[in-house]
Amino acid sequence: MNQTPAMRTQRSADGQVSAVRGRSRMTKRQRRDLWLGLAFVSPWLVGFLVLTLYPVAASLYYSFTDYNVVSAPRWIGWRNYTDLVADPLFGTTLYNTMFLAIIGIPFSLILSLLIAMLLNTKVRLQGIFRTVYFLPSIVPAVAAALLWRWFLNPDYGPVNEFLWQLGINGPGWLADPVWSKPALILASLWGVGGSMVIYLAGLQNVPTVLYEAADLDGASVWQRFRFVTLPMLSPVILFNLIMGIITSFQAFTNIYIMTGGGPANSTLVYALYLYQNAFQFFRMGYASAMAWVLLLITVVALIGIFRTSGWVHYEGKR
Amino acid sequence: MTGPGGFARRLMLAVLLSVAAGSALAQTEITFWYAWGGSEGQALAELIDEYNAMQSDVHVRGSFVPIGDGERILASLAGGSPADLVTVWDWMVVPLGYGGALLDLSPHLESVGLSEEDFLPGIWEYGAYQGEKYGLPTTLNVYGFSWNKDVFEEAGLDPEAPPRTIEELDEIAELLTVMDARGNLRRLGFYPNVTSIYFYAFGGQLYDPETLEVTLDHPGNVAALQWLADYYEKYDINLIRRFQAGWGDMASPFNPFYRGQIGIQEGGQWEALASTVHAPDLNWGVTNFPAPEGGRADVAPVQSSFWVVPAQAAHRDEALEFLLWLTEPEQSARFAAALANIPPRQAALDLPAFGETVTPHLQVFIDMLLEGYVYTPPGLPVGLYLSEQLNQAVNSVQDGNTTPQAALETAQRNVLRELEKYD
Numbered sequence: 001m002n003q004t005p006a007m008r009t010q011r012s013a014d015g016q017v018s019a020v021r022g023r024s025r026m027t028k029r030q031r032r033d034l035w036l037g038l039a040f041v042s043p044w045l046v047g048f049l050v051l052t053l054y055p056v057a058a059s060l061y062y063s064f065t066d067y068n069v070v071s072a073p074r075w076i077g078w079r080n081y082t083d084l085v086a087d088p089l090f091g092t093t094l095y096n097t098m099f100l101a102i103i104g105i106p107f108s109l110i111l112s113l114l115i116a117m118l119l120n121t122k123v124r125l126q127g128i129f130r131t132v133y134f135l136p137s138i139v140p141a142v143a144a145a146l147l148w149r150w151f152l153n154p155d156y157g158p159v160n161e162f163l164w165q166l167g168i169n170g171p172g173w174l175a176d177p178v179w180s181k182p183a184l185i186l187a188s189l190w191g192v193g194g195s196m197v198i199y200l201a202g203l204q205n206v207p208t209v210l211y212e213a214a215d216l217d218g219a220s221v222w223q224r225f226r227f228v229t230l231p232m233l234s235p236v237i238l239f240n241l242i243m244g245i246i247t248s249f250q251a252f253t254n255i256y257i258m259t260g261g262g263p264a265n266s267t268l269v270y271a272l273y274l275y276q277n278a279f280q281f282f283r284m285g286y287a288s289a290m291a292w293v294l295l296l297i298t299v300v301a302l303i304g305i306f307r308t309s310g311w312v313h314y315e316g317k318r
Numbered sequence: 319m320t321g322p323g324g325f326a327r328r329l330m331l332a333v334l335l336s337v338a339a340g341s342a343l344a345q346t347e348i349t350f351w352y353a354w355g356g357s358e359g360q361a362l363a364e365l366i367d368e369y370n371a372m373q374s375d376v377h378v379r380g381s382f383v384p385i386g387d388g389e390r391i392l393a394s395l396a397g398g399s400p401a402d403l404v405t406v407w408d409w410m411v412v413p414l415g416y417g418g419a420l421l422d423l424s425p426h427l428e429s430v431g432l433s434e435e436d437f438l439p440g441i442w443e444y445g446a447y448q449g450e451k452y453g454l455p456t457t458l459n460v461y462g463f464s465w466n467k468d469v470f471e472e473a474g475l476d477p478e479a480p481p482r483t484i485e486e487l488d489e490i491a492e493l494l495t496v497m498d499a500r501g502n503l504r505r506l507g508f509y510p511n512v513t514s515i516y517f518y519a520f521g522g523q524l525y526d527p528e529t530l531e532v533t534l535d536h537p538g539n540v541a542a543l544q545w546l547a548d549y550y551e552k553y554d555i556n557l558i559r560r561f562q563a564g565w566g567d568m569a570s571p572f573n574p575f576y577r578g579q580i581g582i583q584e585g586g587q588w589e590a591l592a593s594t595v596h597a598p599d600l601n602w603g604v605t606n607f608p609a610p611e612g613g614r615a616d617v618a619p620v621q622s623s624f625w626v627v628p629a630q631a632a633h634r635d636e637a638l639e640f641l642l643w644l645t646e647p648e649q650s651a652r653f654a655a656a657l658a659n660i661p662p663r664q665a666a667l668d669l670p671a672f673g674e675t676v677t678p679h680l681q682v683f684i685d686m687l688l689e690g691y692v693y694t695p696p697g698l699p700v701g702l703y704l705s706e707q708l709n710q711a712v713n714s715v716q717d718g719n720t721t722p723q724a725a726l727e728t729a730q731r732n733v734l735r736e737l738e739k740y741d
Contacts, residue, residue: 070417155564172560279387281703
């Protein structure tokens, strides 16, 4: 971090340069460079404008219309939004989505941190262990979903077979409205490899001097974790939390394959219901409104997280 | 230009060249998205090849495009560059057609002299809405009431006497049901899956076939849903769901009906062929659905995918001509035989290409179709919204949240409200 002042100076020097030489003061060469630069990024720029920005803007417009994709949209003002509030499945899907997020994310954050810490200890074959624990994350979502459907099969699945050996008649898992959401969370924990790797990187950035100092002060293992590892890792935890919220609000593929939203709507999540409206009920306008409401909810949740992120310690900022 | 011989030669050459160029230019290529792979796709590909060989004006280029939920088809229609002939699910036909994306076939069918009598009973109106007809059914599926004779015998019942009334069905279902030591189902006596079948069997209906008015809260539907709710309560819906999760793939020897995990089920006519492949020793029978007194004892639930011509297709006329050829009795018979489905064309039933494949089991399904009360899924602009509302009604009744009457009234109200958008 002793580089920071130098970097700041450089940055401000840059700022000055561009401030002094405004648009009108560009040299020929600079103008050429600008066009060249734009030309080089144009594939991305055009792609973004045409394939992302335009559809996003269009969906905002469609959210105020009756639109079944093949006929012309018809302006209906806020009706999709008022209908959404009155739709009982809006509440159901929101509840299911929140359940999976609020229960699932902490589990995944804790488990991946735990695994990362274990994999950070210096043991033989460390590289192999790391690979093995990361491996499930690269299994395609569809294959993993099918695998878990078999794994959690109430009658033939290994999970219930194991429970039966312990004398427990296991639940119906994905086939039982009470257990279907916990089952999905269980299955999702299989993919913690992604956040685990980020934790691992974070752990390796914790300066060993801090641990040495803690040792000299006679800190216990718990104290080392609580007062060194956790604070130093908090920005990474925040990052994983945010990514977790975004992905679990948009959960679709694994649920579409594993349960299709059933039984009895117990796994009908927001994105799945949005998809049904768009492609099965020909209510693209309604689905667009749903998408914008989801964006709003996500933004509010993230602002809430940032507002309460006093627990996050950034190096050199205290 | 020197002698008459040279001129004639040149003229000849010019004529020959222009004819060759003309015929090459005149051949129009049409694209055909079909939804069958494997041997079924092969059967269709053979028909396409035959069409390509028998005339030189049009070349049909078929490609296997699974329908899914129609995302790709919808995108191609919205984008204005669809294939010339497309295969879709029945629930997509009216929403797309009424939205203006499909060609109304009625004037064309009329111009070639096709009418209601050329199709099996109840099929002409399938895929039509407010007098416009947006597609032709590919081949028909019909459900029958199938029972496993060995399972009947095992339970000490007469294997040749399937239940004929709802009371008998309730009784026999109980006798056939087997639980294991863990308290889980080993065999479900009767598995009701397609709710609407029982709506019709109880005298109800999803819509009025004359006026197309939606009638989800019909008293017959309410009575049927009450009966189903009692059934789910008796056997515990969660135990059934759990049992269901352990069933194998339907198109495999692990089909729960083949393995005796289900005693009585709604089986499609394809079982007539599929069972000989996957369970050659299966001893089963099929008959009409039972009905309560005053109900309908001859319900024949029919489903099909459809061939449609997009309104914006580049070669609509050529696609239409090919479609008319493809759905002629002979081709219809051959394709249906390859799929173990039933051809929608009346005349196709008697052709050897189909007739030779008819087994005694399949004959029962055909008779149901010819003599029974045929009903097809309602073709409304709202797509699957209606059946999803039905699912929601069944769900909330299963969970004990509401009465069948109230649940169906809610569904009815929602569908009517959704339909208002299309006035």
